[in-house]
Amino acid sequence: MADIDGGGPYDDLPALSLDAGGPADQVRVVEIDGGAPLNDPATTGVNATLPISDLRRFVEPSTPSAPITLIDQAIKQAAIDFCMETRCWRYVAIHPVLTQDGAIFIPDHAMIHEIEDAIWLDGNIPLLPTQYTDADPSMLAEDGAGVPRYITQISPNTLAVMPYAVGNVRISLFLKPTSERRFVSGGAEAITDQFGVLPRFLVLSHSTELMHGALAILYNTKSLIDVYDPKMAEYHRALFQRLKDAKHRQSVSGQQRAPVRSRTQWC
Numbered sequence: 001m002a003d004i005d006g007g008g009p010y011d012d013l014p015a016l017s018l019d020a021g022g023p024a025d026q027v028r029v030v031e032i033d034g035g036a037p038l039n040d041p042a043t044t045g046v047n048a049t050l051p052i053s054d055l056r057r058f059v060e061p062s063t064p065s066a067p068i069t070l071i072d073q074a075i076k077q078a079a080i081d082f083c084m085e086t087r088c089w090r091y092v093a094i095h096p097v098l099t100q101d102g103a104i105f106i107p108d109h110a111m112i113h114e115i116e117d118a119i120w121l122d123g124n125i126p127l128l129p130t131q132y133t134d135a136d137p138s139m140l141a142e143d144g145a146g147v148p149r150y151i152t153q154i155s156p157n158t159l160a161v162m163p164y165a166v167g168n169v170r171i172s173l174f175l176k177p178t179s180e181r182r183f184v185s186g187g188a189e190a191i192t193d194q195f196g197v198l199p200r201f202l203v204l205s206h207s208t209e210l211m212h213g214a215l216a217i218l219y220n221t222k223s224l225i226d227v228y229d230p231k232m233a234e235y236h237r238a239l240f241q242r243l244k245d246a247k248h249r250q251s252v253s254g255q256q257r258a259p260v261r262s263r264t265q266w267c
Contacts, residue, residue, distance in 0.1 A: 049109060049197035050204070052076060058211040063218050065226040070218065072196060076177060078213025078240070079198050082206065083176040084113055086247040089199060091173045094121070100142045100164050101154040109195050110175040111157060117172040118151045120161070127151040127161065127169065139163045209247070212240040 052072045059071050083089045095104050106112065118127035125147060132152045139150070139162035146163030151171075154160050161169065182194040202210065218224060219233035 048200040049107075050200050052196050052198055054203055055198075055207055055210055055214075058207055059214050059218070062215055063224070063227045066218050066224055070221070070224070071214065072193075074214035074217040075210055076179070076196075076198070077217055078210045079177050079202055080179060081213060081240075082202070082209055082244060082247075083174070085244045087114065087116075087174045087251055088206075088247060089113075089175045089202075090116070091175050092171070093173075094168055094170050095159065096168050097148075097159070097161055097166060100140055101158045101160045103157060104159050104171070104173075106157060106173070106175060107199075109178055109197050110199075111178045112153065112173050113176040114174040115151060115153070115159075115171070116174055119170040120148045120165075121168045121170055122165075123147070125149070130162075132160075135162055206247075209240060209243040212236045212243065216240055 052075050055075050056068065056071055059075065060066075063071065089110075091106060091110070093105070104112070115129040118129065119125065120127055127148055128150050130150045130152050132154050135150065135152055139146075140154075140160060142164050146165065148161035148163060148165050148167075148169075150162040151169070152160050152162065159169070159171065177198055178195055180195055183191050184194045185191050213236075216233050216237035218227055219229045219236060222228050
C-alpha cells in the first residue's frame with residue numbers, strides 16, 4: 001500500500017481493541033458530539049455515524065486517479081488531526097470504576113484523545129488528570145484504600161483512579177476517530193471496513209475542513225505520480241490549518257466561563 005507522507009504507511013497504523021469488561025448499560029451517556037445533549041440516539045447518540053465514503057465527492061474531483069482506499073484513509077487522517085487540534089468531539093458519561101485500568105465505554109470507532117475533566121461522584125471530588133509516569137505505583141494497587149484524587153490512562157481507552165476505589169466517576173473526554181481498521185464480510189456483499197465511519201457531526205458540519213485536510217495529504221503522496229503536487233499540498237495544508245485554528249478559537253471562546261484545567265493528558 002502507498003505511504004501517506006508525513007504519517008508513514010497506513011498499514012503500520014497501530015491497532016487496538018476495546019475490551020469492554022461489562023455490560024454497556026452500566027454507562028449513562030450525558031452528552032456527546034461537541035457537548036450537545038443526547039436527545040435522539042438514532043441521530044445524535046453514541047453510534048451516530050456516517051460512512052467516510054459520503055465525503056469522497058469533495059475529494060475525488062481534484063484527485064481522480066487516486067485509489068478510493070487512499071482517499072478514504074486521507075479523509076480519516078484529516079478527521080483525526082481535526083479532532084486532536086480543535087477538541088471538537090466531547091464525550092461526557094458516568095463511568096463505573098470496578099477494576100483498575102478498566103475499559104471505558106466509548107464508541108467503537110473512537111479513541112480517547114484527552115481527559116478534560118473528571119468528578120468522583122461519591123463526595124463530588126474533582127479528579128486531577130495526570131500522566132501515568134508521574135503516578136505513585138502504590139496508588140494504583142487495587143488492594144489499596146483511599147479517596148481518589150487523580151485519574152490517568154495506563155493503556156488506550158481505559159481509565160485508572162488514584163488512590164484506587166470502587167465507585168462512579170463523571171468523565172468528560174475529548175475523542176478522536178480510531179486509526180484501527182476492522183474488516184468484516186457481509187456474506188455475498190463485499191468486505192467492508194467496520195470502522196470506515198466518522199461521527200455524524202463531522203461529516204455534516206466540517207466537510208470543507210476534512211476536504212482540505214485530505215487533499216493536503218494526497219497531494220503530498222509521492223507514490224501517487226499523477227497526483228503528487230507539493231504546491232497544491234501546501235495550499236490545502238494552509239487552508240486546513242486556518243480552518244482548524246478558527247474552530248479551536250471557537251471552542252475556547254465557548255468555554256471561557258468553564259473552570260480552569262490545571263493539567264491535561266493525551267493518549
